Amino acid sequence: MGWLYMPRASLGGHSSAKSYLDAQFTYERPQADGSTRGLKVLASSCPGNRVYYAAAQVLTDGIAGEVFAIVCLVRWNPRDKEGYIFGYKDMDETMGPCEDQCPRHILDLLTPTDKAYALDWRRRCRANLERRDRKLADGDRIRLAEPMKFTDGHVGQEFLVEKRGRRMILRDPETRGCYRISRFKERAWSVVPTTKVHRTVFA
Template sequence: MGWLTMPFTSMGGHASAKAYLDDQFTYSREVDGGTSGLRVLASSCPQNRTYYAAAQVMTNGAGGEVFAIICKVLWNPGSKTREQFGYKDMTESMGPCEDGCPQHILDLLTPTDKEHALDWRHRCAENLKRRSRKIADGDRIRLEQPVTFSDGHVGQEFIVEKQGRRVTLRDPETRGRYRISRLMERRWRIVPTTKIHKTIFA
């Protein structure tokens, strides 16, 4: 499906993309003497950017298959054309590129044999593993692929410098400092280094 855009006044009073989409994907309709619909069991939409939901198929009030719904979200309060909110919805079986689904939503999904859905779930799980890695001040990391920065520098290995949650990467040769967006989602490994400990005399 394509994008559906609208002004905030068409969101039915919902203050966020998550609230609006939860409502859109929870419904019940009469079909052939019974009812059919969906129920959102859990969802997430950080910063109104990408919406992930575990949706359960409902038939005559009974719950069945649980699959993932993914929406790319447009959130533009200052739109002069009043296209302040928009979304493009997909299911996991369509193999969307967006693969940052939280674990608590993945845990609710029922088993599937659909190839694109299995690939999407695998990519989400791998992203979660990468984001859970720990790096410490002074660690040396090596990216799977070199990165070219705005100043033209190309780097692949860096020394980690941490100040609270702020992570800066220092090139070990040029000593230049850089920041890489979504670092924890990228492919990299920690390079083993020999650490020299102070000798303590009794």
């Protein structure tokens, strides 16, 4: 399915991409045989109005069934010159979306599947969560999977972690220069084992 764009008047009173899509994917419709079919969004997230993730449950005659993931690419621009402030392109996990930053609470609601693309998508999402959950302490030494070139021309692969309150900076162990790496927690890196000398405290 391609992109669908709309003006604010078509949002049905919804003030955000998330609330509109929640409503779109929650419905129950009568069938020709007298039965009903529908979906119910159990949980959703749309960080930064860029990608919408949802756990949707299949309803058959009001009976809850499988839960699968919906992924929508989102474009939200309240200042669009032509007034088309919202656009989205929807897909589900069986289509193997490239977007794989689904929150854990949504993944945990999905029921088992044997669909290969869905299994691969769930694996990628879990792997990204594990990377973001990695903890670092002040003084740790990390090694990137590949050397990185910075805007000042420096190329580095190993860095020392410095914690300054909630902020974290990376210092090159040789030049002592400080660097920041965008989306650092999502990148491939490992902690280099080092021997830390603890300060001796005399009684």
